[in-house]
Amino acid sequence: MQDGRLRKTLLLLGVLPLAASFTNCATVQPWQRGELADPIMIFNENPIEAGINEHYLDYREGSTGATGAQSGGCGCG
Amino acid sequence: MKSTLPAGRFNIPPLRGVRGVLWLAAIPFEFLVSHFDSLRAASFFVGNNTPLALLKGGIMCCLFIASAFAQDLPQDEVQVNLNSYFDNFNVQIYYPTIAVTKRFSDSSSVNLRYLVDVISAASMRSYFAVDGVTSATTKAEGGGDNHPDEVRQEAAIGFNELLQGGLLKGGSFSLNALYSREHDYSSFTLAGSFSYLLAKKNTTLQVGMVRSWDRSFPQIRTWTRRKEVYTPSFTLTQALTPKLIAQLLFSYNRTSGYIGDPYQIVQVIDGGQVRNFETTVPDQRVRKAVGGRLNYKLGQQSALNLALRYYWDSWDVNSFTTSLLWQRHLGKAATLGLGYRNYFQGRAYFFKPQYAAPELYMTVDTKLERGYSNDYEIKLTLNGGCYRLPVLSNPNVQLNVLMNLYHRHSETPDWHSRYQDLFAYIFSFGARYRF
Numbered sequence: 280m281q282d283g284r285l286r287k288t289l290l291l292l293g294v295l296p297l298a299a300s301f302t303n304c305a306t307v308q309p310w311q312r313g314e315l316a317d318p319i320m321i322f323n324e325n326p327i328e329a330g331i332n333e334h335y336l337d338y339r340e341g342s343t344g345a346t347g348a349q350s351g352g353c354g355c356g
Numbered sequence: 357m358k359s360t361l362p363a364g365r366f367n368i369p370p371l372r373g374v375r376g377v378l379w380l381a382a383i384p385f386e387f388l389v390s391h392f393d394s395l396r397a398a399s400f401f402v403g404n405n406t407p408l409a410l411l412k413g414g415i416m417c418c419l420f421i422a423s424a425f426a427q428d429l430p431q432d433e434v435q436v437n438l439n440s441y442f443d444n445f446n447v448q449i450y451y452p453t454i455a456v457t458k459r460f461s462d463s464s465s466v467n468l469r470y471l472v473d474v475i476s477a478a479s480m481r482s483y484f485a486v487d488g489v490t491s492a493t494t495k496a497e498g499g500g501d502n503h504p505d506e507v508r509q510e511a512a513i514g515f516n517e518l519l520q521g522g523l524l525k526g527g528s529f530s531l532n533a534l535y536s537r538e539h540d541y542s543s544f545t546l547a548g549s550f551s552y553l554l555a556k557k558n559t560t561l562q563v564g565m566v567r568s569w570d571r572s573f574p575q576i577r578t579w580t581r582r583k584e585v586y587t588p589s590f591t592l593t594q595a596l597t598p599k600l601i602a603q604l605l606f607s608y609n610r611t612s613g614y615i616g617d618p619y620q621i622v623q624v625i626d627g628g629q630v631r632n633f634e635t636t637v638p639d640q641r642v643r644k645a646v647g648g649r650l651n652y653k654l655g656q657q658s659a660l661n662l663a664l665r666y667y668w669d670s671w672d673v674n675s676f677t678t679s680l681l682w683q684r685h686l687g688k689a690a691t692l693g694l695g696y697r698n699y700f701q702g703r704a705y706f707f708k709p710q711y712a713a714p715e716l717y718m719t720v721d722t723k724l725e726r727g728y729s730n731d732y733e734i735k736l737t738l739n740g741g742c743y744r745l746p747v748l749s750n751p752n753v754q755l756n757v758l759m760n761l762y763h764r765h766s767e768t769p770d771w772h773s774r775y776q777d778l779f780a781y782i783f784s785f786g787a788r789y790r791f
Binding site for chain 1: 435437439441451453455469556557558587589591593595596597598599601603605606607608609643644645646647649651653658659661663665667669673675677683684685691693699701704723724729731733735756758760762764778780782784786788
């Protein structure tokens with residue numbers, strides 16, 4: 280029961296504000312996107328590097344997913 | 357072995373055509389419905405059955421289609437990475453990769469990747485002849501002080517396509533196939549994703565599906581067992597301000613078949629008697645994770661990335677992950693990154709530090725034990741064209757150096773090494789050449 284409450288609380292705190300913010304779309308005009316195009320502003324700019332990180336974490340921890348990176352294919356999990 | 361899990365919420369239909377796309381689009385809405393239906397404020401999401409969520413997903417998908425814009429293909433490049441892993445459990449892994457991406461038309465590109473895992477571990481030569489950390493086993497031949505104990509090879513091919521006509525014009529999809537083989541395990545994976553830019557390119561919606569077919573044929577057994585994995589996922593990326601971008605991620609993973617580790621040994625200590633058993637775990641595991649990320653530009657040269665993830669599964673493993681990455685341009689010549697990641701997780705319902713009698717499910721896998729981890733990262737990117745050096749004088753070249761220090765603490769000692777604390781060092785050196 281406590282886990283259920285914790286789950287809902289975390290989702291409320293973390294996800295709902297994000298989801299709500301997504302409804303405020305199209306506030307950034309094309310000529311305002313210079314900063315967003317910077318490589319350091321791109322999530323997982325190097326997918327292979329992200330996969331390398333994901334690879335060793337996946338096989339040493341019990342969780343997976345929702346990181347934007349993909350690894351797998353190994354029988355070591 | 358029968359699973360004790362209730363029937364899954366998601367009945368996955370064959371993913372064909374528009375119906376498949378709509379089904380994938382419905383997943384996040386179904387998720388939101390199932391978690392927020394008690395919140396009157398979120399009345400938009402009220403309703404708790406899959407057909408309704410499917411309908412909402414379909415409507416939203418159609419709305420998105422109406423305001424779509426074109427996307428770009430990945431750049432042509434060759435990337436080589438030399439990666440290594442060392443830890444205090446005496447595991448050493450070298451895993452070089454090479455990847456090539458090439459456009460072959462204005463709307464299509466192909467990518468190829470090859471990886472080799474070369475593993476050496478003192479534990480592979482132990483009494484059980486297995487490696488309790490990586491679950492790798494000594495090869496039938498080879499091994500020894502100067503030879504690797506395990507070699508895994510992985511090859512992947514991918515295809516990206518921009519859709520330039522039809523109902524889904526402006527979207528892009530990718531399809532990837534991956535095959536991995538080691539002497540006692542093989543895996544074939546198909547992954548597909550579809551993404552769309554919306555709302556004047558301020559929003560990117562991506563739905564994906566990964567499907568794996570694995571075979572396990574351990575050296576110490578005479579059988580071959582199979583495992584299948586479905587992983588639908590959903591990602592929504594939104595530019596919030598000219599300096600702030602956010603991302604919402606959800607993944608659902610259903611693994612069925614043989615999930616256990618055939619090499620790990622459960623010792624049942626009953627009085628003075630010690631008996632060894634195989635690990636036994638349920639034959640199905642449903643894993644869900646939701647995450648959010650924010651990337652904020654600090655001034656002209658720096659950016660701060662914050663990521664949160666909550667994970668829960670049908671084995672009662674819950675976890676929470678927080679990570680922070682700060683990156684800064686050092687002029688045009690280099691970029692420095694400093695990262696920190698914190699993770700803590702709960703224990704699987706059938707995990708016990710010690711078993712006094714044989715049980716239906718028994719495991720000694722530290723990944724299913726309560727614990728936490730910390731990961732410290734430093735990375736440096738050197739941009740070509742800014743140095744008078746043989747390789748770095750070329751503006752198409754980029755060099756990447758990545759170092760991680762990883763510490764994992766588990767509540768009970770690891771079954772094989774008997775350590776509670778794992779310290780690992782990961783080094784990666786990479787070169788990218790864009791042509």
